[in-house]
Amino acid sequence: MKTHVIVFPGSNCDRDVAVAIQNIIGSSPEMVWHKDSTIKQSDLIVVPGGFSYGDYLRCGAMASTSPIMKSVIENANKGVPVMGICNGFQILIESGLLQGALIRNSSLSFICRDIIIKPTNTKTIFTNKSKISKMPIAHNEGNYFANSNQIKEIEDNDQIAFQYCDENGDINAHSNPNGSINNIAGVFNKSKNVLGMMPHPERAAESIHGCDDGRNIFESLLS
Amino acid sequence: MTSSNWQFDTEKSLVESHGLKLDEFEKIVEGLGREPNLTELGIFSAMWNEHCSYKSSKYWLKKLPTSGKRVIQGPGENAGIIDIDDGDVAVFKMESHNHPSFLEPYQGAATGVGGILRDVFTMGARPVANMNALRFGDPNHPKTKHLVSGVVGGIGGYGNCIGIPTVGGEVNFHPSYNGNILVNAMTVGIAKKDKIFYSAAAGIGNPVVYVGSKTGRDGIHGATMASAEFDDDSEEKKPTVQVGDPFTEKLLLEACLELMKEDAIIAIQDMGAAGLTSSSIEMASKGNVGIDINLSKVPMRAANMTAYELMLSESQERMLMVIQPKKEELARSIFKKWDLEFEIIGEVTDTKKLILHMDGEEQASIPINILVEDAPEYQRDYIVNDPSPLISFESKDFEDKDILSDLLKMISHPNLCSRKWIWEQYDHMVMADTVVRPGSDAAVVRVHGTNKGIAISTDCSPTYCRHNPYEGGKHAVVETWRNIVASGAEPIAITDCMNFGNPEKPEIMGQFVECIRGMGDACSKLNYPVISGNVSLYNETNGEGIYPTPAIGGVGLIRDLSNTMTIDLKNEGNVLCLIGESNNHIGNSHYLSIIQNREDGGTPSINLDDELKNGKFILDCVAKKLLKSVHDVGEGGVLVAIAEMCISGMQGIKIDITKDFLHGFFFGEDQARYLVEVSQNKLEQLEVDASKSAVKIERIGEIGGTSISINSIGEIELSNLIDHHTKWFNEF
Numbered sequence: 001m002k003t004h005v006i007v008f009p010g011s012n013c014d015r016d017v018a019v020a021i022q023n024i025i026g027s028s029p030e031m032v033w034h035k036d037s038t039i040k041q042s043d044l045i046v047v048p049g050g051f052s053y054g055d056y057l058r059c060g061a062m063a064s065t066s067p068i069m070k071s072v073i074e075n076a077n078k079g080v081p082v083m084g085i086c087n088g089f090q091i092l093i094e095s096g097l098l099q100g101a102l103i104r105n106s107s108l109s110f111i112c113r114d115i116i117i118k119p120t121n122t123k124t125i126f127t128n129k130s131k132i133s134k135m136p137i138a139h140n141e142g143n144y145f146a147n148s149n150q151i152k153e154i155e156d157n158d159q160i161a162f163q164y165c166d167e168n169g170d171i172n173a174h175s176n177p178n179g180s181i182n183n184i185a186g187v188f189n190k191s192k193n194v195l196g197m198m199p200h201p202e203r204a205a206e207s208i209h210g211c212d213d214g215r216n217i218f219e220s221l222l223s
Numbered sequence: 224m225t226s227s228n229w230q231f232d233t234e235k236s237l238v239e240s241h242g243l244k245l246d247e248f249e250k251i252v253e254g255l256g257r258e259p260n261l262t263e264l265g266i267f268s269a270m271w272n273e274h275c276s277y278k279s280s281k282y283w284l285k286k287l288p289t290s291g292k293r294v295i296q297g298p299g300e301n302a303g304i305i306d307i308d309d310g311d312v313a314v315f316k317m318e319s320h321n322h323p324s325f326l327e328p329y330q331g332a333a334t335g336v337g338g339i340l341r342d343v344f345t346m347g348a349r350p351v352a353n354m355n356a357l358r359f360g361d362p363n364h365p366k367t368k369h370l371v372s373g374v375v376g377g378i379g380g381y382g383n384c385i386g387i388p389t390v391g392g393e394v395n396f397h398p399s400y401n402g403n404i405l406v407n408a409m410t411v412g413i414a415k416k417d418k419i420f421y422s423a424a425a426g427i428g429n430p431v432v433y434v435g436s437k438t439g440r441d442g443i444h445g446a447t448m449a450s451a452e453f454d455d456d457s458e459e460k461k462p463t464v465q466v467g468d469p470f471t472e473k474l475l476l477e478a479c480l481e482l483m484k485e486d487a488i489i490a491i492q493d494m495g496a497a498g499l500t501s502s503s504i505e506m507a508s509k510g511n512v513g514i515d516i517n518l519s520k521v522p523m524r525a526a527n528m529t530a531y532e533l534m535l536s537e538s539q540e541r542m543l544m545v546i547q548p549k550k551e552e553l554a555r556s557i558f559k560k561w562d563l564e565f566e567i568i569g570e571v572t573d574t575k576k577l578i579l580h581m582d583g584e585e586q587a588s589i590p591i592n593i594l595v596e597d598a599p600e601y602q603r604d605y606i607v608n609d610p611s612p613l614i615s616f617e618s619k620d621f622e623d624k625d626i627l628s629d630l631l632k633m634i635s636h637p638n639l640c641s642r643k644w645i646w647e648q649y650d651h652m653v654m655a656d657t658v659v660r661p662g663s664d665a666a667v668v669r670v671h672g673t674n675k676g677i678a679i680s681t682d683c684s685p686t687y688c689r690h691n692p693y694e695g696g697k698h699a700v701v702e703t704w705r706n707i708v709a710s711g712a713e714p715i716a717i718t719d720c721m722n723f724g725n726p727e728k729p730e731i732m733g734q735f736v737e738c739i740r741g742m743g744d745a746c747s748k749l750n751y752p753v754i755s756g757n758v759s760l761y762n763e764t765n766g767e768g769i770y771p772t773p774a775i776g777g778v779g780l781i782r783d784l785s786n787t788m789t790i791d792l793k794n795e796g797n798v799l800c801l802i803g804e805s806n807n808h809i810g811n812s813h814y815l816s817i818i819q820n821r822e823d824g825g826t827p828s829i830n831l832d833d834e835l836k837n838g839k840f841i842l843d844c845v846a847k848k849l850l851k852s853v854h855d856v857g858e859g860g861v862l863v864a865i866a867e868m869c870i871s872g873m874q875g876i877k878i879d880i881t882k883d884f885l886h887g888f889f890f891g892e893d894q895a896r897y898l899v900e901v902s903q904n905k906l907e908q909l910e911v912d913a914s915k916s917a918v919k920i921e922r923i924g925e926i927g928g929t930s931i932s933i934n935s936i937g938e939i940e941l942s943n944l945i946d947h948h949t950k951w952f953n954e955f
Contacts, residue, residue, distance in 0.1 A: 009562065010470050012386025016655040033560075049653075051384040054470025110379050112650045138383070138650040203652050208669060208784065210660075 001222070003029035003044040006072065006088075008063045013049035013085065013202065020202035021046070024218040034066040044081045044221060045072055047088030049138075049200060059102065059141045060090030069095050081125055081221060082194045086139055089186070089196035098187055098196045099154060100146035105139070106179025112138040114211070115177050117162040117185045117199055118169050124192040127161060129220040132169050133213035135204035137177060142198040144180035144187070154187060161186035161195055233258050241268035242447040247599055254593035262530045262579065263587045267594065269497035269535055270504060273450035273760050276598045279726035280758040283739045291752045293715050300421060301342040301493065302412075303754025305716050307780050310416050311670060313677055314348035317356070317409035317718040317776040319759035322449040323464040324406040326457065328373025333381040333467040335408040337539055340387065341493035344476050345542065347420040347483050348412025351654060352668045353382045355392035355408050356681040356720065356774040360401030362637045367396070368955065370404050377467075378408070379648045384469035385476065388657055389649035390666035393681050396637045399689075402453060402764025407720040407757075409776040411679055413670055420483060422492040424510035424545045424571050429489060431503070431514055431569035434558050435475045435541035438499070439524035441465050442537025445496060452725060453764040463537075471540040471563070478561040479542065487550035494541040500534045502543040503569075504577055508595040510545075513574035518581040522564040530579060530586035545571055605732035610691035613825035616809040618884035626889060627931075627939045629818050630862050633890075635947040636817045639859050641870075644952030662871065663789045664855050665703075665710035667781060676787065678712035678779040684858070685770035686811050691826035692734045692771055696741025698826070701834050701894065703777030704749050705855040708838040709897060711788035711845045712779030714749065719756035719775055724768025726760045734771040742773060748831040749838075751777070786845050790854040792872030795927035797851055798906050799868070799876060801861060803837050803896030804919050807887025813859045814890035833895040840918045841897055849905050849912070856896035862889035864898050865923070866931060870945055875928035880921070885936075900926065 003021050007014045014031065021044075022028045029046070032039060039045060052063035063069070069091075076082045076097055084092035092098045105111055115137050119130035146154065154160060162185040166175040176183045178198075186197030201214030229235050229245070231252065238248045241264055251267050252258055259267060273279060289297035295312055296304035302316035320335025336353060343350050355378060360367050382389040387410070424431070442465035482488060490510065492502040499521070507514045518533050528536075546554055551567070558565035572578070577594070579587040633639050646661035658676050659667035665680040682702040688695025700717060707714040719742065724731040746752055762769040781787055792799070809815055810824025844850050852872070856864045869876055882888045901909050906922075913920040932938030 010384070010473055012384075012473065012653055016653070019655065050386055051470060051473070054384060054468070054473075056470065109376075110383055110648045110650070112383075112652060113647050136652050138652060140383075200652070203655050205655070208658055209652075209655065 001025050001027060001043045002041060004032050004039050004042050005029045005046045005048055006032050006034060006068055008034045008052035008066060010052045010054050011048050011050035013200065017046050017048045017085065017202040020205040020218060023205065024215050025222060032068060034063065034068045037067045038071045039075055042075060042080050044083065045075060047084040047091050049086030049088055052087055052091060060087060060094040063091045064094035073097060076194050079191065079193050083126065084196040085200060086198055089198055090141065092194065092196045097194050098189055099150050100144055100187060102141050103143045103145050104141050105143050110140045111177055112136065115199060116165050116167060116175065118165040118171065120160040120163055121158045124188060126195045126217055126220050128223060129216045131216065132165065133216060134211045135199045135201055135214045137199050139198055143178045144184040146181060151181065157190055159188045159190065160184055161188050162197055231258055241265065242272050242450060243268055247271060250599065254597055255589065262534060263589055265531050265535050266500050266587060266589060268447055269500045270594045271598055272447045275497050275501055277758055278599045279601050279603050279760060280721065280735065281600050282602050283736055286739060287743050287753045288746045289752050289754065291716065291750060294752055294754055297754050298756060301345045303716065303718060304419060305754060305778065306416065307670065312414050312416050312419065313411055313778060314343050314346050314414055315409065315411040315718055315778055316342050316755035317407050317720045317774065318342065318757040319720050319722060320406045320408060321403060321722060321759050321762055323445065324374055325404050326461045327464040328370045329377040330464055330466050332374040332377030332406050334465045334539055335406050336378055336381040337467045337469065337472050338495045339408045339410045340385065340472065341495065343410045343412040344479055345420065345491050345493045346414065347418050348414035349480060350387045350410050350412040351656065352411045352666065352679055353387050353389040353408065354666065354679050354681050354776060356683060357392065357394045358400045358405035358772060359396050360404065361398040362396045364401050374406055375645050375648055381467055381469045383650040385473045386653050388651045388653050390651050390657055390668060391661040391679065394642055394645060397685060397770060399770040402767060403762040403769050405722050405772055407774045409681060409718060411677060411778060418483065420488055420491050422490050422506050422509050424490045424506040424512050424514065426489055426545065427512065427571055427573050429545050429571045430548060430551060430567045431516065431571060432544045432546055433521060433541065433564065433566045433568045434544060435563055436468065436471050436538055437522040437524040437564060438533055438536050438538045440528065440532055440536060443532060443535045445537040450761055452761050455765065465537045465539050467539050474561040474563055475540050475542065478558050478563055482554055482557050485550060485553060487546050487554050488544055489547060490545040492543050494543060496537065498535065498537045504591060504594050506543065506545065507577060507591045513572035513576045513578065513591065514569055515572050515578045516569035518579055518586065520566050520568040522566055530581045603726050603732045604729045605736050606729040607733040607737055608730060611823060611825050614810055614823060616807065616887060618887065621886040623885045623936060626885060626933065626936050630866060631939065631947045633813060633817050633859055633863055634866055634944065635950055637951050639813060639863060640951045641948045643949060644955060658784060658787055659710060659789055663710065664706040665712065667710055667787055669784060674784050676781040676784050678707045678710040678781060679776065680706035681774060681776045682706065683772055683774040685772045686822065687826040688738055688771040688773065690811055692737035693741040694826045694828055695771065696738035696773055697745040697829045699773050699775045700742050700745035700751065701829055702857060703775045704751055705838060707777050707779035708841050709788060709853045709855045711786045712781040713842065714751050714777055714779040716752050716754045717775050717777045719753055719773055721756065721758040722762055722769065722772040722774060723760050724763045731768055738771055738773045745831060749835060788845055788850060788853040790852055790868050790871050792868045792874035792900055792926050793851040795874065797900050797902050797926045799923045799926060800899050800901060800909065801896060801921045801923050802841065802899060802918060804893060805888055805891060805896065806893050807884050807891045808893045809887060809891050812890060812892045827892050827894055829894045836916065837895045837897065837918055840913065840916045844909065844912065849909050850899045850901060852900040854898045856898060860890040860892050866944055868898060869931055869941060870948055873941065874926050875930045875941055876924045876926050877928065878924035878931065878933045880923060
């Protein structure tokens with residue numbers, strides 16, 4: 001599998017996701033500098049977490065205008081799997097590949113801890129091996145928001161990827177860490193080849209992390 | 224020199240406003256053979272303040288043990304370095320940012336983190352972990368809440384953005400910090416042994432390069448501000464606090480590490496306290512050369528900056544380098560790629576002077592040796608007061624039936640309650656190598672791409688130091704050593720951050736001297752040398768000093784991560800045992816301060832032979848895979864430690880012991896003790912081994928259920944414990 005990880009100034013989970021890809025998918029990704037202009041052939045493009053451009057202006061806003069994003073959008077429109085994690089999710093929203101917005105956590109503070117998510121649609125290339133999974137979040141702006149028309153649209157079209165839940169899989173206010181509408185932790189585009197998610201599967205990818213539930217997302221891509 | 228016979232053209236008030244004593248000014252004139260101009264005066268002020276010159280502390284710091292078979296670099300460089308096998312080294316240091324954090328908590332703490340990160344990556348190491356040691360005033364003091372929020376926000380804001388995990392630390396509250404909080408930040412980095420970078424400039428004619436952010440007017444006189452006491456007008460000093468930009472630091476980190484892969488850098492030094500002044504002088508002094516700088520070339524953020532301002536600005540995220548002339552274009556292209564400034568601003572000379580030009584005119588010419596070797600050094604007067612007397616407490620004055628309610632009060636107190644609210648605001652998992660997260664005895668991070676790990680712990684007990692600086696100094700060192708042992712790691716070396724009041728007061732200097740003596744004895748006995756550190760004096764407001772606070776950051780090595788130990792109880796049916804002697808030392812304990820609102824009774828004494836013996840025993844047991852969990856018995860004593868293990872592991876325990884003095888046993892703070900979890904089938908072996916090693920072991924109880932129950936006393940549900948443990952910060 002030919003994979004690519006985009007590196008923006010301020011990306012800081014680029015290495016972590018590259019290690020997870022190497023360990024799980026079995027080949028190391030090509031690291032693509034944001035000023036490059038094209039990705040020729042790819043089976044997976046990852047937009048990693050971090051603080052691209054220091055989160056200045058608005059999370060993901062400046063990175064979404066980097067030269068490489070044109071090629072990421074072209075590839076996405078051709079059906080290439082594109083995955084944005086955390087800041088990568090914010091960038092994909094800012095670039096228009098995904099719907100909605102990510103606003104400040106309802107607690108108004110950065111949150112780093114393990115949460116549990118449930119796949120809402122398991123018939124996609126990213127989630128066909130997904131189950132209720134524990135993995136960390138680490139963000140300040142992960143509070144997913146969309147207006148009621150958009151929510152209806154993404155629900156009707158099975159575009160919700162993951163929702164925050166408790167150990168039993170119940171989706172409730174108590175298990176919502178950041179105030180996201182309908183506990184949404186991740187969404188797809190219409191054709192389900194673009195995924196954006198706030199939790200970090202690459203930080204739950206080997207036993208030393210205390211949990212390796214994050215692997216199932218990468219394993220889904222293999223099958 | 225007295226004011227009456229002032230014989231210089233320079234205004235006396237100008238000298239004083241630069242934080243220089245009149246006889247220090249006389250020394251400058253003697254050295255230069257003339258009076259300094261304003262820029263030169265500023266440079267002397269920056270170099271000779273307490274923060275940069277260590278003039279009150281140097282004599283005593285030399286008494287600390289600083290070498291060992293794993294020590295590659297001791298104190299004197301940007302950070303210390305230890306060998307962690309396989310060609311890898313760990314680079315670390317802790318540094319204070321106390322004064323600025325009190326004036327502007329968010330930026331003060333943020334730039335504290337930024338500064339210590341630069342100290343570590345300057346040496347060629349990729350930072351892998353941040354830690355901190357924080358002290359705030361009374362929880363109910365009107366400023367405390369604002370300061371806690373700001374400092375936690377600043378530490379998180381910087382570390383999260385740059386993408387280095389903040390894996391742990393310690394926080395305590397005491398009224399002695401009402402006017403002077405302490406923010407001590409520590410960074411650990413990993414490098415290859417054959418790729419370490421130092422600051423000694425070399426090669427006459429080689430270019431001196433400025434990289435990073437532009438220079439602005441922020442932080443001018445920051446180091447001088449940090450070398451003075453506060454008073455009611457200290458708010459006015461806010462403009463001396465620097466403003467951090469973690470995004471630029473991330474770019475600077477990546478650019479420096481990228482350039483370090485090439486054979487291009489001869490010397491590198493970060494611009495921290497006293498900015499361009501201290502970095503250029505440090506490089507010249509270490510290399511025994513001179514440096515010429517053309518200040519017109521310095522990238523500037525503001526228009527019309529003067530030589531004085533440029534030399535004293537503490538704008539952040541800047542570095543000074545001496546590079547191979549042939550690699551100039553390569554270096555420039557790397558910094559350009561990362562959108563950073565890169566400017567050749569001077570060259571290495573053989574004059575052994577710092578010579579500054581601007582707009583074609585000479586602005587300063589100072590022999591380096593006057594600034595460095597001839598810097599003032601004081602052996603200040605000191606008085607060692609008698610330690611607070613030991614009080615023997617007796618069983619008859621305590622009600623056994625209160626033990627569980629006392630426990631609840633203790634674990635809900637700000638000094639003992641859960642710090643989750645704090646560390647959940649820090650990204651402690653980025654880099655995906657965090658093995659033991661905050662909340663255990665020591666944090667553990669994996670050395671990337673290997674199966675070994677680094678254990679890190681920060682600690683200090685200022686109350687112990689206040690009442691017995693010698694034993695308190697020992698304790699601070701030993702507490703980190705024990706935390707590292709409890710994580711299954713071999714303790715290797717420490718960094719220290721010496722936070723004290725005004726050294727010109729003999730009692731304060733006496734505390735400093737005694738703490739150093741205690742630390743030195745502990746370090747020598749435990750073979751646990753000091754490899755880097757920092758001194759922060761004048762932590763006083765309106766003449767009121769802080770408690771002596773020698774914060775220690777210890778580092779250890781776990782060769783095989785499968786031997787990592789944590790505090791959470793693992794399995795029902797296992798047995799909890801106490802290792803070490805208990806002598807009911809209630810004096811100066813958390814029990815006394817929280818339950819009885821008393822601060823007396825004396826600091827517990829530390830038997831270093833017992834520490835060594837018991838610590839080695841724990842590590843032997845870890846190697847033999849006898850233990851399931853380990854927790855050192857520290858603040859709050861045995862029962863608080865048991866509660867922490869239960870809460871972490873979500874396991875209850877049935878405590879079955881008989882003692883004449885239950886409060887003494889459960890809440891006494893005797894030293895050299897650990898709680899260990901062992902499975903039933905290994906229990907006998909553990910006890911036999913302990914007896915062979917002459918180590919005291921006692922069975923405490925069996926793990927299981929959903930409560931802590933004590934025979935003859937009663938029980939308390941875990942859920943109730945957790946509510947109390949998390950309440951204070953959740954309602955913060």
